[in-house]
Amino acid sequence: MKTVGALLLLSILPAVAQEPVIVGSKKFTESYVLAEIAQRSLGNAGIRAAHRQGMGGTIILWEALRTGQISAYPEYTGTIAEEILKLSPPLSLEAMRQELAQHGVGITEELGFNNTYALVMRRSVAERLGLRTISDLRAHQQLQFGLTHEFIARRDGWTPLAQRYGLATPRVRGIDHGIGYEALRNGSVDVKDAYSTDAKIAENDLVALEDDLRFFPQYKAVFLYRLSLPGPAITQLQSLAGTLDEPRMIRLNAEAERTKDYARAADLYFNTSGSHGETLPHKLLRWTARHLQLAGIALLLSVVVGVPLGIVASRGGALGHAILSITGVVQTIPSLALLALLVPLPFFGISGRTAIAALFLYGLLPIVRNTATGLQDIAPPIRESAIALGLSAAAQLRQIYLPIASRTILAGIKTSAVINIGTATLAALIGAGGLGEPIISGLNLNDHATILQGAIPAAVLALVVQWSFDLLDRLLIPKGLRL
Amino acid sequence: MEALVKLRGVSKTFGAATALHPLDLAVERGKTTVLIGPSGCGKSTLLRLIIRLLEPDRGTVDFDDEPITSANIAERRQQIGYVIQDGGLFPHLTARDNVMLMARHLGRPADESNARLQELCALTRFPADALSRFPVELSGGQRQRVSLMRALALSPRLLLLDEPLGALDPLVRAALQKDLREIFTRLQQTVILVTHDLAEAAYLGDRIVLMNEGRVVQEGTIRDLREKPTSEFVTDFVSAQRSLVLT
Numbered sequence: 001m002k003t004v005g006a007l008l009l010l011s012i013l014p015a016v017a018q019e020p021v022i023v024g025s026k027k028f029t030e031s032y033v034l035a036e037i038a039q040r041s042l043g044n045a046g047i048r049a050a051h052r053q054g055m056g057g058t059i060i061l062w063e064a065l066r067t068g069q070i071s072a073y074p075e076y077t078g079t080i081a082e083e084i085l086k087l088s089p090p091l092s093l094e095a096m097r098q099e100l101a102q103h104g105v106g107i108t109e110e111l112g113f114n115n116t117y118a119l120v121m122r123r124s125v126a127e128r129l130g131l132r133t134i135s136d137l138r139a140h141q142q143l144q145f146g147l148t149h150e151f152i153a154r155r156d157g158w159t160p161l162a163q164r165y166g167l168a169t170p171r172v173r174g175i176d177h178g179i180g181y182e183a184l185r186n187g188s189v190d191v192k193d194a195y196s197t198d199a200k201i202a203e204n205d206l207v208a209l210e211d212d213l214r215f216f217p218q219y220k221a222v223f224l225y226r227l228s229l230p231g232p233a234i235t236q237l238q239s240l241a242g243t244l245d246e247p248r249m250i251r252l253n254a255e256a257e258r259t260k261d262y263a264r265a266a267d268l269y270f271n272t273s274g275s276h277g278e279t280l281p282h283k284l285l286r287w288t289a290r291h292l293q294l295a296g297i298a299l300l301l302s303v304v305v306g307v308p309l310g311i312v313a314s315r316g317g318a319l320g321h322a323i324l325s326i327t328g329v330v331q332t333i334p335s336l337a338l339l340a341l342l343v344p345l346p347f348f349g350i351s352g353r354t355a356i357a358a359l360f361l362y363g364l365l366p367i368v369r370n371t372a373t374g375l376q377d378i379a380p381p382i383r384e385s386a387i388a389l390g391l392s393a394a395a396q397l398r399q400i401y402l403p404i405a406s407r408t409i410l411a412g413i414k415t416s417a418v419i420n421i422g423t424a425t426l427a428a429l430i431g432a433g434g435l436g437e438p439i440i441s442g443l444n445l446n447d448h449a450t451i452l453q454g455a456i457p458a459a460v461l462a463l464v465v466q467w468s469f470d471l472l473d474r475l476l477i478p479k480g481l482r483l
Numbered sequence: 484m485e486a487l488v489k490l491r492g493v494s495k496t497f498g499a500a501t502a503l504h505p506l507d508l509a510v511e512r513g514k515t516t517v518l519i520g521p522s523g524c525g526k527s528t529l530l531r532l533i534i535r536l537l538e539p540d541r542g543t544v545d546f547d548d549e550p551i552t553s554a555n556i557a558e559r560r561q562q563i564g565y566v567i568q569d570g571g572l573f574p575h576l577t578a579r580d581n582v583m584l585m586a587r588h589l590g591r592p593a594d595e596s597n598a599r600l601q602e603l604c605a606l607t608r609f610p611a612d613a614l615s616r617f618p619v620e621l622s623g624g625q626r627q628r629v630s631l632m633r634a635l636a637l638s639p640r641l642l643l644l645d646e647p648l649g650a651l652d653p654l655v656r657a658a659l660q661k662d663l664r665e666i667f668t669r670l671q672q673t674v675i676l677v678t679h680d681l682a683e684a685a686y687l688g689d690r691i692v693l694m695n696e697g698r699v700v701q702e703g704t705i706r707d708l709r710e711k712p713t714s715e716f717v718t719d720f721v722s723a724q725r726s727l728v729l730t
Contacts, residue, residue: 381567381569381570381571382571382573382574384531384536384565384567384571385565385567385571385572385573386573387536387560388534388536388560388563388565389560389561389565389584389585389633390557390558390559390560390561390585391584391585391588392557395588399584399588400573403575404573404574404575406575478575478576479575479617480574480575480576480577480617480618480619481574481575483617483619483620
């Protein structure tokens with residue numbers, strides 16, 4: 001009971017209930033910057049808005065928008081036609097607007113720039129091999145390709161591109177966008193996909209190979225939004241149309257990557273000087289509180305469900321085996337895959353709920369297994385004495401078996417708690433916040449300092465949780481078992 | 484003879500092995516009945532059948548002329564004290580809490596329970612200042628005294644002792660044997676004691692039941708067993724033990 005109380009305290013730290021306009025962004029710099037600009041623009045008009053950062057790829061964002069979990073996000077015309085509507089471009093903005101309306105989704109006018117895909121290489125390598133166009137790649141099939149997973153799978157991505165240009169499938173590896181630039185720099189890949197407004201191209205002295213067969217469609221940036229949004233919010237999003245040409249977008253992207261701060265890029269857009277931003281300690285506090293909240297609620301659920309399941313499992317039989325097998329199998333699902341499986345389900349979606357549900361499932365096994373083992377390990381003479389005394393079954397469990405098994409059960413809860421703190425960093429992938437937020441931003445920006453802003457507190461938190469449980473052991477494990 | 488416990492046609496098998504052949508036995512009120520015999524003879528099984536840690540395959544166990552059933556066993560267990568070889572004390576509870584567990588569970592008034600605790604300490608010669616120790620902090624002999632107090636806490640009508648002194652060294656064992664005899668006499672307690680030590684049986688038992696391979700071989704006093712053995716097994720068992728005593 002004391003455990004439950006302590007965990008309750010942990011979990012109610014920050015309050016969350018608000019209903020702002022949620023602007024989502026994909027997992028790359030430009031999307032963060034555009035969403036940040038939209039949020040700021042809404043805020044300037046007195047509309048409460050929040051930015052849910054780096055939620056994932058096109059499908060996740062589109063589903064989140066369609067189902068109302070977010071209200072708007074920046075998208076590109078080529079992607080809308082190819083990936084969302086599955087229609088062949090060229091498709092006029094008007095035609096898209098009609099198709100999208102069937103999903104309850106609206107589209108703004110073009111923001112101004114075209115961010116198409118490009119294949120990029122280090123300038124020195126391209127010059128040495130005399131490569132200028134994508135067609136030129138045909139003669140150099142020994143090159144290593146490091147492409148994003150999304151580009152490899154897209155209908156306007158790698159496979160049709162290779163077909164169109166007659167590139168025999170050379171060595172292609174799937175790699176994260178931010179890390180891909182690192183790989184390009186240290187020579188472990190030679191060619192990668194990029195966005196043409198990507199600030200990294202100039203920064204890293206890369207060249208974009210010319211799309212000489214005009215394969216890539218136009219990727220004009222727009223905002224998609226829910227038609228159910230209030231009129232003033234839509235007007236505000238529309239007001240951003242035509243305000244961003246390519247050089248300006250590249251400059252904003254470069255500013256975001258230079259300062260490691262998307263808000264600074266938004267400042268540049270609005271020409272406001274950047275003293276508005278949260279200080280690092282404040283951000284750390286916010287991330288940590290959210291992290292503890294996610295992990296704490298999940299742990300509480302794991303205990304409330306896991307201990308009774310463990311009690312049932314300790315009795316063996318088909319049911320006991322089933323419980324241990326199922327909780328074991330859940331543990332083998334990779335955490336990213338578990339999140340991806342939960343996101344499309346009703347009730348879950350892109351939210352803290354999904355993160356908590358995933359953490360809860362991961363937390364179950366250690367608690368169930370330790371509860372079952374702890375109870376099974378109680379010596380037969382103890383059990384028989386408890387029965388022979390005439391204690392009721394409930395009293396045997398509550399007064400004798402659970403206290404004797406408490407050390408093992410608490411060890412299971414401790415394991416769950418530490419696993420939870422680590423795994424909760426993935427919650428940021430679905431916009432649930434926590435210390436994963438700087439980690440994912442950092443991966444994206446390929447900036448170690450930002451990664452460490454999340455990674456170090458997460459590690460410290462895991463240690464603190466471990467120590468707290470060691471203290472809790474002294475409170476909860478009966479003294480007679482500690483002698 | 485007035486019997487508190489009567490076994491009628493009670494038998495038990497474990498898989499293919501027969502632990503107890505159909506058996507009748509009467510346990511006299513206020514007396515100590517000793518079950519003795521070689522390992523695996525069924526003496527402990529018999530005890531566990533009475534307190535229903537095991538279900539008999541056939542037959543009934545009467546307690547006070549009423550069959551023990553799964554419906555009344557919970558109530559019956561509160562009238563039966565049970566002590567096993569290693570005490571079976573709960574390691575997370577102090578000596579006091581082990582003894583008072585059932586009294587508290589049944590909501591007995593605290594002052595009544597405390598008075599009872601003082602009585603039990605005096606009866607079992609357990610030092611009252613050791614009551615707040617945990618089982619791991621007690622000696623083997625003290626643990627058995629606590630276990631005995633726990634078994635006697637609710638003033639049971641029947642006391643079952645399964646090799647209670649089996650794991651103790653000879654001096655402690657002798658002291659406890661003496662104390663047990665006094666306690667049984669003072670309380671006029673009905674006792675069933677399981678042991679494999681004939682000297683202990685002779686010292687504590689009013690009546691000795693010798694068992695072998697799941698059957699009762701002979702019942703009577705130690706004198707009956709020595710002087711009027713009914714089979715060669717009885718002679719062998721008694722002489723084997725006597726030779727040990729004499730050397």
